[in-house]
Amino acid sequence: MSEETVVTPLPYSDVLPGAVLAEETDLDGTSLVVAADKLPELARHLRDVEGLDLLSNLTAVDYFGYKGRTAEDRFEVVYHLFSTEKGGGPTVLRVRLPENNPVLPTLVDVYRGADLQEREAYDLFGIRFLGHPALRRILLWEGFHGHPMRKDWQEPYYEAESKPFKSRHPDGNYAWAEDRNPWGSNVQYPDGFDPLTWQEPVSQIPLQSHAGNGASGMLKTDRLIVNMGPQHPSTHGVFRMIVELEGETIMALEPEMGYLHRNHEKIGERNTYLMNMPYTDRLDYISSMSNNLAYAIAVEKLLGEEYAPTERAEYIRVIMAELTRIVNHLFSVGTFLNDLGAFFTPLLYAVRERELILDMFEAVSGSRMMCNYLRFGGVARDLPDGWLEQCKDLVFKRLPGKIEELTTYLTGNEILQERCIGVGYLSPQDAINLSCTGPQLRGSGVAYDIRRAEPYSIYDRFEFDIAAFNGCDVYSRFLVRMEEMRQSVRILEQALKQIPEGPIQSPKGQGSYVVRPPVGTVYGRIESPKGELGFYLVSDGSGNPFRYRVRPPSYINLNALGPMSIGNKVADCVIILGGIDIVLGEVDR
Amino acid sequence: MAENTSTTGVAPEELSDNILITTVDSVYNLARSFSLWPMTFGLACCAIEFIVAGTARYDMSRFGMEVARPSPRQADLLIISGTVTKKMVVPIVRLYNQMAEPRYVISMGACATGGGPFKEGYNVVSGIDKFLPVDVYVPGCPPTPEALIHGFITLHKKFKTQSVRTVPWYRKSYTGETPIPALGPDIIDTNPDALKRVRDVNMTRLMASRAAAAPQISLGDADTIVLRNPGLTADLTGWTLQSSASEQTYHFPAGFVLMSDGEVRVHTGPGATSSSAGDIVWTTEAALGGDGEKISLVNAEGAAVSVIEYEATTA
Numbered sequence: 077m078s079e080e081t082v083v084t085p086l087p088y089s090d091v092l093p094g095a096v097l098a099e100e101t102d103l104d105g106t107s108l109v110v111a112a113d114k115l116p117e118l119a120r121h122l123r124d125v126e127g128l129d130l131l132s133n134l135t136a137v138d139y140f141g142y143k144g145r146t147a148e149d150r151f152e153v154v155y156h157l158f159s160t161e162k163g164g165g166p167t168v169l170r171v172r173l174p175e176n177n178p179v180l181p182t183l184v185d186v187y188r189g190a191d192l193q194e195r196e197a198y199d200l201f202g203i204r205f206l207g208h209p210a211l212r213r214i215l216l217w218e219g220f221h222g223h224p225m226r227k228d229w230q231e232p233y234y235e236a237e238s239k240p241f242k243s244r245h246p247d248g249n250y251a252w253a254e255d256r257n258p259w260g261s262n263v264q265y266p267d268g269f270d271p272l273t274w275q276e277p278v279s280q281i282p283l284q285s286h287a288g289n290g291a292s293g294m295l296k297t298d299r300l301i302v303n304m305g306p307q308h309p310s311t312h313g314v315f316r317m318i319v320e321l322e323g324e325t326i327m328a329l330e331p332e333m334g335y336l337h338r339n340h341e342k343i344g345e346r347n348t349y350l351m352n353m354p355y356t357d358r359l360d361y362i363s364s365m366s367n368n369l370a371y372a373i374a375v376e377k378l379l380g381e382e383y384a385p386t387e388r389a390e391y392i393r394v395i396m397a398e399l400t401r402i403v404n405h406l407f408s409v410g411t412f413l414n415d416l417g418a419f420f421t422p423l424l425y426a427v428r429e430r431e432l433i434l435d436m437f438e439a440v441s442g443s444r445m446m447c448n449y450l451r452f453g454g455v456a457r458d459l460p461d462g463w464l465e466q467c468k469d470l471v472f473k474r475l476p477g478k479i480e481e482l483t484t485y486l487t488g489n490e491i492l493q494e495r496c497i498g499v500g501y502l503s504p505q506d507a508i509n510l511s512c513t514g515p516q517l518r519g520s521g522v523a524y525d526i527r528r529a530e531p532y533s534i535y536d537r538f539e540f541d542i543a544a545f546n547g548c549d550v551y552s553r554f555l556v557r558m559e560e561m562r563q564s565v566r567i568l569e570q571a572l573k574q575i576p577e578g579p580i581q582s583p584k585g586q587g588s589y590v591v592r593p594p595v596g597t598v599y600g601r602i603e604s605p606k607g608e609l610g611f612y613l614v615s616d617g618s619g620n621p622f623r624y625r626v627r628p629p630s631y632i633n634l635n636a637l638g639p640m641s642i643g644n645k646v647a648d649c650v651i652i653l654g655g656i657d658i659v660l661g662e663v664d665r
Numbered sequence: 666m667a668e669n670t671s672t673t674g675v676a677p678e679e680l681s682d683n684i685l686i687t688t689v690d691s692v693y694n695l696a697r698s699f700s701l702w703p704m705t706f707g708l709a710c711c712a713i714e715f716i717v718a719g720t721a722r723y724d725m726s727r728f729g730m731e732v733a734r735p736s737p738r739q740a741d742l743l744i745i746s747g748t749v750t751k752k753m754v755v756p757i758v759r760l761y762n763q764m765a766e767p768r769y770v771i772s773m774g775a776c777a778t779g780g781g782p783f784k785e786g787y788n789v790v791s792g793i794d795k796f797l798p799v800d801v802y803v804p805g806c807p808p809t810p811e812a813l814i815h816g817f818i819t820l821h822k823k824f825k826t827q828s829v830r831t832v833p834w835y836r837k838s839y840t841g842e843t844p845i846p847a848l849g850p851d852i853i854d855t856n857p858d859a860l861k862r863v864r865d866v867n868m869t870r871l872m873a874s875r876a877a878a879a880p881q882i883s884l885g886d887a888d889t890i891v892l893r894n895p896g897l898t899a900d901l902t903g904w905t906l907q908s909s910a911s912e913q914t915y916h917f918p919a920g921f922v923l924m925s926d927g928e929v930r931v932h933t934g935p936g937a938t939s940s941s942a943g944d945i946v947w948t949t950e951a952a953l954g955g956d957g958e959k960i961s962l963v964n965a966e967g968a969a970v971s972v973i974e975y976e977a978t979t980a
């Protein structure tokens with residue numbers, strides 16, 4: 077028998093023999109298991125020859141205690157590659173690494189966007205990327221004890237083997253875990269740690285340093301290092317930039333984050349699938365409905381056909397997602413003008429309509445910001461009476477005028493143009509190579525929108541244009557946001573006209589509080605207002621995700637912050653950051 | 666009489682309608698409560714509602730609170746608007762220390778108050794009140810702007826209960842400095858008492874784990890036995906090493922002490938010499954017989970503490 081089986085050669089075995097070790101089929105397509113040492117070569121081939129130019133998601137999984145895994149392949153680093161040209165689904169690469177020495181070559185030389193994500197994998201999993209230019213901790217601080225996303229890293233409060241909540245209810249009584257903790261506060265020290273002799277490690281943020289010789293090279297000048305944040309009115313939360321200046325010109329800029337790292341992914345593994353839904357609200361807390369949508373889509377992929385949302389639910393989801401996009405862009409434009417120095421007045425204008433939309437959200441979900449509205453297979457509640465009329469009123473009458481008003485005041489404004497045009501230049505090639513998505517990418521003229529490139533939900537039914545401007549600067553990003561609001565209104569108009577009556581939940585999804593999806597992995601992604609928001613889930617068949625990874629758009633867009641800022645004036649790095657439109661809940665998770 | 670009244674401090678007639686008599690405290694509190702300057706400082710999701718509370722629909726300037734200052738030195742009110750992480754609590758305490766008295770803290774939302782949905786996470790502080798004194802807690806996740814404004818009003822009410830005579834910040838001995846925590850293997854409370862407590866607990870735990878551990882023997886290279894002590898420093902007076910095959914016994918000399926984490930090598934066999942000071946020579950006969958045997962470390966009570974067995978070698 078075996079002589080007759082035709083052995084199909086592994087992919088790319090002709091160009092790079094031995095690079096691909098196996099081809100595996102999973103819940104959402106095939107993936108390639110790659111030999112660690114051949115990875116950069118293969119990636120270069122995929123980028124240059126196959127056109128997979130966007131390294132969207134890079135993450136690690138710790139398969140400790142997973143069925144069928146041993147110490148030899150305990151860790152896995154997963155890469156999701158896309159093509160901005162052709163669109164479509166991902167090419168998934170997996171590199172398996174042993175427990176005792178999880179080392180693999182970096183991809184920073186091929187995809188510069190791997191930088192921050194590799195640092196994150198190092199920080200949380202202890203996986204080392206050889207050749208990475210600055211493999212430092214990113215979300216936690218230097219000197220932190222252990223790598224918290226490893227499965228055998230015990231959280232201070234959840235030392236029981238089984239999660240969730242067993243340890244919280246000894247004998248059925250509620251007990252604060254921290255009262256039982258010997259330190260009396262939420263801490264974990266290594267054995268033998270002595271606080272009295274301990275010295276704070278001096279962590280150095282490396283900035284590329286040149287000898288200061290003035291712009292003309294004639295004058296001896298000094299470099300100045302300026303720290304902005306984590307408490308700074310223009311960093312949009314607790315974000316820190318370390319800027320090296322020559323006069324007022326930025327010579328180097330290093331972002332520093334993690335000040336809002338609230339263990340989202342670790343908590344996600346402790347929770348059941350549905351319990352994560354309200355947590356996703358708190359990722360990008362300006363646009364919670366979008367986050368719900370991305371997560372619901374990922375879990376539904378995992379759960380299979382039975383949980384496919386109903387017609388009406390799909391429409392409700394699109395309506396909510398597009399309203400969210402408008403909310404987000406209004407807020408982002410408002411705060412962006414704050415950063416430009418037009419303190420608060422434009423924000424007051426921008427936020428007015430946001431309030432009206434938040435009222436609509438409150439009517440359906442009960443909360444203005446943290447909606448927690450979507451469920452697997454549908455939405456939580458149907459629209460209340462009169463909601464659609466009110467929404468139509470808003471979308472047909474009020475929002476278009478509002479957007480035009482903002483356009484009149486802002487787009488042609490001379491000061492705004494003066495400050496933004498040509499600032500924060502990011503070429504299309506760089507934007508892709510740095511893994512940028514969303515308005516950041518489209519502001520560099522790359523018309524890549526997941527709603528078109530890999531349509532999800534029912535976006536293929538609507539007519540709209542991809543907003544892309546090729547100024548490659550902050551102004552273009554601003555224009556993209558303004559234009560996207562118009563396109564969102566267009567989608568909303570169609571959706572509000574077409575929305576059918578019917579059930580809002582698939583029969584299977586009705587009241588299913590604990591779902592146990594089949595074993596497997598999926599990657600679900602949407603075009604959130606900030607860029608590609610993806611969820612990578614690994615299921616081991618139990619009620620909670622084995623690995624719950626968020627691909628946060630604004631975190632990954634920050635890859636470009638340093639490169640964009642160099643050469644600009646120090647006041648400009650504020651608006652360059654404003655142009656990326658970060659939300660710290662999502663950056664740090 | 667009429668002449669006298671005008672010179673003994675009673676106001677001239679034309680002003681008498683414009684004079685109010687009140688206490689210093691009321692004036693002090695009234696003035697303070699309607700020009701409370703919050704710091705422009707947002708931590709997480711709750712900060713968005715804080716920003717929105719300043720916009721036209723909610724308009725917190727009705728309460729004299731709209732002058733948000735980015736510098737802690739100019740602000741009177743610190744609104745902890747979001748999740749406090751271990752990494753962030755260090756700067757927060759520093760900011761608080763930089764604020765001038767009288768200063769107030771509002772803990773806005775579930776996270777700032779007790780960790781909220783992220784309570785007990787490895788990088789989350791279960792409530793800012795573990796580090797700073799909080800004046801008003803505003804519940805919610807996030808609290809609506811109305812709830813935040815209610816928090817402001819509650820704070821104004823608190824002002825009314827304060828008196829210039831009793832407030833702490835006019836006392837001579839008052840510094841108002843709060844110890845700034847530090848980041849180590851985890852967060853470290855640099856308060857001397859806390860440090861001592863951590864150390865004591867740590868030491869107790871270390872001791873407990875050490876006390877449970879006993880000296881162990883293992884095979885070293887050719888004809889050597891390595892005796893290691895992972896536990897507390899032990900006095901091995903009366904202890905013995907016994908080999909089963911050759912029935913030899915080594916008695917540790919009286920007062921032989923093996924330090925905690927210490928190690929000593931025991932040489933046997935024909936060529937046994939103490940190659941370095943401190944090593945023990947057991948026997949010049951073949952204690953480690955070539956045909957496989959058992960060597961035990963026996964304590965003063967005669968119980969075997971550690972045993973090694975090895976197979977016959979066919980060398």
Ligand code: SF4
Pocket residue numbers: 358709710711746747748773774775776777781782805806807808
């Ligand atoms: S209380 Fe809720 S809304 Fe506020 S910071 Fe915490 S999670 Fe966010």
